[in-house]
Amino acid sequence: MPDLSHGEDAAAVNTLRSSIMLLGRRLKHQRVDESLSPAEMSVLGLLSLCGSASPGELARKEHVQPPSMTRIIAMLEAKDLVRLEPHPDDRRQKIVTRTEQAESMLAASRAKRNRWLTELAGQLDDDEWAKLRAAAPVLEKLAQT
Structure with a gap:
């Protein structure tokens, strides 16, 4: 494993971090439904x-406390974007399922974000685009870790 804490490698890590954060923030603003919070999305x-x-699984995966997730789920349910169904093994629990309306809204949001990224990437020259395209699987690997 390389030591990335010094010199050019440390600078590259810093640039990567700040660039990913900035792009992520800008992507969050490319929403179809402005009434949804980033947490709901x-x-x-x-x-x-x-x-x-x-709800417990969602809270763990989103790194929020269960009461916060309960509020998010209630807001999404009020907007007809999720429904609560009985848990197949434990009647005390519920399972959160997205609705068709949520799927349609998510598909439209993905399309809007993809259009925005396409426009942004269109500003790159062929060499820059080739490098970014080659880096995409590596960034995906980092995101999945």
Whole structure:
């Protein structure tokens, strides 16, 4: 494993961190439904990615306290974006499932964000685009770790 804490490597890590954070913030603003908070969008995205889950599982994956997740789920349910269903094994628990309305909204949001990124990447020259395209799987690996 390389030591990335010194010199040019440390500078590259710093640039990577700040660039990813800035792009992430800018991407969050490319939403279709402005009435949803970033936390609500994040939970919907997680449900889309991972499928239905209990509130406790969602809280763990989102790194929030269970009462906070309960409030987020209640807001999403009031907007008809999720529904609570009985847990198949434990009647005391519920499973949170996204609705078709949520899927449509998420698809539209993904399309809007992809258009925005396409426009941004269109400003790159061919060599820069090739490097970014080659880096995409590596960034995905880091994001999944």
